[in-house]
Amino acid sequence: MARRGWWLVVLNFLFPGTAQAAAGNRRLARLGLGATLFMWAVVLLLVVGAFVARTALLGILAHAWVLYVLGLIVAAYTVLWVVLSLDTLRLVRVVKVPAPQRFFVLVLCLVLTVLQVIAGAFAARSIFTVSSAFSQNLSSNSITVPPSDGYYNIALLGADSGDGRDSLRYDSISIVSINAETGAMTITGIPRDLEHVPFSEGSPMLELYPNYFEGHGDPTCGWNSGINQLTNAVSFCREDRGDSLYPDARDQDSLPEIEATKDAASGLLGIDVQYYISIDMHGFGALIDAVGGVDITVDERLPEGGGPAYDGQPAEEWATGWIEPGEQHMDGETALWYARSRYTTSDWDRMERQRELQTALMSQLKPNVLLTKLGAIKDAGTAVVETDIPDDLASTFLDLAVKSREHETQTIELNPDNGVDQEWPDVDMIHQKIDAALHPAEASE
Numbered sequence: 450m451a452r453r454g455w456w457l458v459v460l461n462f463l464f465p466g467t468a469q470a471a472a473g474n475r476r477l478a479r480l481g482l483g484a485t486l487f488m489w490a491v492v493l494l495l496v497v498g499a500f501v502a503r504t505a506l507l508g509i510l511a512h513a514w515v516l517y518v519l520g521l522i523v524a525a526y527t528v529l530w531v532v533l534s535l536d537t538l539r540l541v542r543v544v545k546v547p548a549p550q551r552f553f554v555l556v557l558c559l560v561l562t563v564l565q566v567i568a569g570a571f572a573a574r575s576i577f578t579v580s581s582a583f584s585q586n587l588s589s590n591s592i593t594v595p596p597s598d599g600y601y602n603i604a605l606l607g608a609d610s611g612d613g614r615d616s617l618r619y620d621s622i623s624i625v626s627i628n629a630e631t632g633a634m635t636i637t638g639i640p641r642d643l644e645h646v647p648f649s650e651g652s653p654m655l656e657l658y659p660n661y662f663e664g665h666g667d668p669t670c671g672w673n674s675g676i677n678q679l680t681n682a683v684s685f686c687r688e689d690r691g692d693s694l695y696p697d698a699r700d701q702d703s704l705p706e707i708e709a710t711k712d713a714a715s716g717l718l719g720i721d722v723q724y725y726i727s728i729d730m731h732g733f734g735a736l737i738d739a740v741g742g743v744d745i746t747v748d749e750r751l752p753e754g755g756g757p758a759y760d761g762q763p764a765e766e767w768a769t770g771w772i773e774p775g776e777q778h779m780d781g782e783t784a785l786w787y788a789r790s791r792y793t794t795s796d797w798d799r800m801e802r803q804r805e806l807q808t809a810l811m812s813q814l815k816p817n818v819l820l821t822k823l824g825a826i827k828d829a830g831t832a833v834v835e836t837d838i839p840d841d842l843a844s845t846f847l848d849l850a851v852k853s854r855e856h857e858t859q860t861i862e863l864n865p866d867n868g869v870d871q872e873w874p875d876v877d878m879i880h881q882k883i884d885a886a887l888h889p890a891e892a893s894e
Contacts (some may be wrong), residue, residue: 451550458554462561465530468537481533488526491519502847511843516580520573529570536561540667540759587840588702596720597627600887601846603627603838604711604725605636607733607753607788607803619677620789621803624714624722626887629789634850635859635886636807638800639714641677644872650716653694654683662713676713680706702837706727717863719880720887726840730789734781736810743784743809747774750792753786764793797864808858861886 453472466481498506509515538558544829546554607621622639645661648654654662663674663681684706691698691705698708701748703725711722728736737743752768772787779787788803838846863869863879 451546454546454554455538457541458558465533473540484526484552497644507844513580516576517611520576524573530565551684587843588837589840591701591837591839593839593841594723599629602722603719604722606727608727608729627849632849633856634853637861638804639863642675644674646676646713647716648712650710654709654712679709683709718883726836729833734785737784738781742778742780744778747772747777750774751790756792804860
């Protein structure tokens, strides 16, 4: 009886349904074995697909409803597995197993049952979380467009919705160019105060600003011609909030000011910026906390705090804390101070730190992190991230994200250190610089 008990418990765990086939209800055995063979087939297809046809597999799994159905199947199988385990415990006839093996057989059966519940619940919850993330974060209204000159170009906007502001401004503007074949990424940082930026051909902004964006000399509606003033000029200071300029923007999960920013970035860089991702800087810390923090090498001591009360006030008098130089593992709050500290360094240094954080955050999104922190990442992303990336492109970007790990991310900063004048930028030079970075083979010919 002891040997029989050990065999039944172990067989049920490894091949659910075999215990019933050997010593129990044949109908339940057929159900258990059939479900087990079906799950093995699903797992085998997923593994083979991951190696042989990853793009096609991701194309299937990127649909929220497919993941939802898969989650239901995993949950149902987990329930069946537990039922089979409890039935196995009945078949073992523990009372007839001699001591002390009776105790160990019972403990093993209960431990394996708990493991089944934990594994099944974790798998089902993870699948449901991904399904929910796809349905909530990606756009079902945006138009899917093909790559432009071999690239998907996405405006990554750090939205600053600080207290006391009547409108949303973009504290950080980056263009992420993703090679549609290799997944290689180039991040171009655009200073938020870069002036006299031209708009791309076909932009409705060309009628208002045929040469470049100009400020209005009005503190409320754009006191200068910096690119971050577009939100005020396009939306806040117009009665229609920019809807006459971009009548389809809101229906496609965007905003007129975002579309104007994309057009300005397109004109400045000489590329077609197709989509955007907006991250509220107030919630950016939650996203960093969700991935477990980021590793950053700090070059110089930076103060935390709201800034000086008067010109020339030493940082030691107003700083509420300090970020010390050296290797640091930052939580979300510290990372926000690192990204936004502005009083002891230049705006260009601040831009580089923000780009450094963006790169570090993307590098943290490894499979083990995604699996263990999926729920927190999804909750943080839903709260602070908005995008018009179509859900039809989910599988494409997932595949490119996997490929991108084989390449080092290239960064370009349009600042004075790279010869870019902040008041009157040389647009032709910028076009050449971006083209050379995105198409190095052509540039070398």
